[in-house]
Amino acid sequence: MSKRRRKKALPADPIPCDIEKLSHDGRGIAHLDGKIQFVDGALPGEKVMAKYVGTRRSFDELRATEVTEASPDRVETPCDFADLCGGCSLQHVAPDAQIGFKEATLREHFAHFGGIEPEQWVPPMRSDGLGYRRKARLGVRFVPKRDAVLVGFREKRNSFLTDIDRCVVMDPRIGERITPLRELLYSMEAYSRIPQVEVACGDDVAAMVVRNMDPLSDADRDKLLAFGQAHELHIYLQPKGPDTVHRIWPESAGRDDERLTYRLPSFDLTMRFHPMDFTQVNADINQRMVDHALDWLEPQPDERVLDLFCGLGNFTLPLARRCGEVVGVEGDDAMVVRGRENADLNGLTNARFHGANLQGDFTGESWAAEGFDKILIDPPRSGAQEVCEYLTAFGARRIVYVSCNPATLARDAGVLVEKGYRLVKAGVMDMFPHTTHVESMALFERAD
Structure with missing residues (x-):
C-alpha cells in the first residue's frame, strides 16, 4: 500500500x-x-x-x-469582518475603482471572444454599497469547542463560517439582526440541527426561512414565533426539500398567501414572490435595469416581444405595458405559475407565460409560430448559447441581453454577431457592490 x-x-x-x-x-x-x-x-x-x-x-x-x-x-472597509468574510471581496477598494474593475472585466471578455467591441460603451449603472442586499443564504453552525452558534457567510476560500454580529451590505431588516438571530438559535433545543437560514426582503416585509433538520419542539416553535413578532419578520420553516417550505408566522392562509412583494413604479406594477423564488438582490438597480432594458428595446404598441428566461415576469410585465403582446418563457414551471399570478394581479391580458426547455430548438412551439419583433434574454450564469443559435428564426430586429456572467455574454455575443447582428452598445450594472460579480447589459440590432 x-x-x-x-x-x-x-x-x-x-x-x-x-x-x-x-x-x-x-x-x-x-x-x-x-x-x-x-x-x-x-x-x-x-x-x-x-x-x-x-x-x-x-x-x-x-x-x-x-x-x-x-x-x-484603497479605502477603509465599512465592515469590521471584511478581511475574513467571503460575502464581500472588494470592500477595501474605492467605489470608482470597483466599477472600473468590472468594466475592464467585461471589456476583456469581449476581446477574448473574437475581438468583439460594442459600437458604444454606456456609463455604468451605480449603486449604494450599503444595505442593498435583499436575498442571501446565511450559514448556521454550532461550534462545540466554543459552545457557540455562528451565523454568517463562509470565510474567504474555506468552509468555516465567519463569526459576525451584523452585515452592513444586507438590508438592515436582516443585517442588523444577526446578533439576536444567533442568540435565538443558540437558545433553541435544535441549536445544533439548523444548518442555514434563507433570507428574502420585499418592499414592505422581510422573511427568514429556517432549515430545520428535525421536527421542532413546541418550545422552539414558540421562540421562532416570538422572534418574528418582535422583529416584524415573516418566519418560514423548511423541514426537507424546497417544496416543504411553509410559513408559521404570521399564520398562513394557504400557499397563495405566502408572498412578499416589490414594486416597479415606472410601470405601475406590483410583483409578488415566494421567499424561495429567484429575485434580484438589489431593488434599486433592478428598477433602473428594467427601465434601461425597455428604453433600449423600444417596444411599440403593435409589436410582439419574446422574453426568454422570464422568471416571475420582472421584464415581461413591464413589456406588457408597452407592447401589443409579450410571451414569457421559462424552464422552471413554478416561475411560469408565478408569472401568470402577477399578470392577473396587475390586470394584464396581453402577457402569456409558457414553460419550455431552453437548451434545444424551441422554434416549433405553438407560442413561437408567429415570430417576434424584439427579444429580451436574461439567462442564468451558464448563458444562452443554444438559444442564440435559434433566434434568427424569429426575425427580431432588436435583442437586449441582460447578463450575470461576462464570459458567457461575450461568448453568446459572438454567436449573435455571426448570425448577422451588430453589438450596438453595452455596459455594466453594479448589482452586487463590494463583490467581483459583474452584471451587464448589451443591445444587438440586425445588421441588414
Missing part, C-alpha cells in the same frame, strides 16, 4: 509582494521566481507583506498582512 504524501509545510513568515493587477476574483496578482501569487486584500501598484495560505504546482495563495505602499484606490 502506498503511503499518503505528506502535505508540504507552508512558509511561516510573510514575504514582500509587488502587486501588478487584479484577478477576476478580486485578488492581487504578483510573481515570485516566475510563479503566480494570488494575494487576498491587495491592490494593483501596492507593495504588501503577505502570508502563505495555500500552494499549488502553478500558483501560490497568500493573504496580505501589511500594506507597505498603499494604492490611492
Whole structure:
C-alpha cells in the first residue's frame, strides 16, 4: 500500500509582494521566481507583506498582512469582518475603482471572444454599497469547542463560517439582526440541527426561512414565533426539500398567501414572490435595469416581444405595458405559475407565460409560430448559447441581453454577431457592490 504524501509545510513568515493587477476574483496578482501569487486584500501598484495560505504546482495563495505602499484606490472597509468574510471581496477598494474593475472585466471578455467591441460603451449603472442586499443564504453552525452558534457567510476560500454580529451590505431588516438571530438559535433545543437560514426582503416585509433538520419542539416553535413578532419578520420553516417550505408566522392562509412583494413604479406594477423564488438582490438597480432594458428595446404598441428566461415576469410585465403582446418563457414551471399570478394581479391580458426547455430548438412551439419583433434574454450564469443559435428564426430586429456572467455574454455575443447582428452598445450594472460579480447589459440590432 502506498503511503499518503505528506502535505508540504507552508512558509511561516510573510514575504514582500509587488502587486501588478487584479484577478477576476478580486485578488492581487504578483510573481515570485516566475510563479503566480494570488494575494487576498491587495491592490494593483501596492507593495504588501503577505502570508502563505495555500500552494499549488502553478500558483501560490497568500493573504496580505501589511500594506507597505498603499494604492490611492484603497479605502477603509465599512465592515469590521471584511478581511475574513467571503460575502464581500472588494470592500477595501474605492467605489470608482470597483466599477472600473468590472468594466475592464467585461471589456476583456469581449476581446477574448473574437475581438468583439460594442459600437458604444454606456456609463455604468451605480449603486449604494450599503444595505442593498435583499436575498442571501446565511450559514448556521454550532461550534462545540466554543459552545457557540455562528451565523454568517463562509470565510474567504474555506468552509468555516465567519463569526459576525451584523452585515452592513444586507438590508438592515436582516443585517442588523444577526446578533439576536444567533442568540435565538443558540437558545433553541435544535441549536445544533439548523444548518442555514434563507433570507428574502420585499418592499414592505422581510422573511427568514429556517432549515430545520428535525421536527421542532413546541418550545422552539414558540421562540421562532416570538422572534418574528418582535422583529416584524415573516418566519418560514423548511423541514426537507424546497417544496416543504411553509410559513408559521404570521399564520398562513394557504400557499397563495405566502408572498412578499416589490414594486416597479415606472410601470405601475406590483410583483409578488415566494421567499424561495429567484429575485434580484438589489431593488434599486433592478428598477433602473428594467427601465434601461425597455428604453433600449423600444417596444411599440403593435409589436410582439419574446422574453426568454422570464422568471416571475420582472421584464415581461413591464413589456406588457408597452407592447401589443409579450410571451414569457421559462424552464422552471413554478416561475411560469408565478408569472401568470402577477399578470392577473396587475390586470394584464396581453402577457402569456409558457414553460419550455431552453437548451434545444424551441422554434416549433405553438407560442413561437408567429415570430417576434424584439427579444429580451436574461439567462442564468451558464448563458444562452443554444438559444442564440435559434433566434434568427424569429426575425427580431432588436435583442437586449441582460447578463450575470461576462464570459458567457461575450461568448453568446459572438454567436449573435455571426448570425448577422451588430453589438450596438453595452455596459455594466453594479448589482452586487463590494463583490467581483459583474452584471451587464448589451443591445444587438440586425445588421441588414
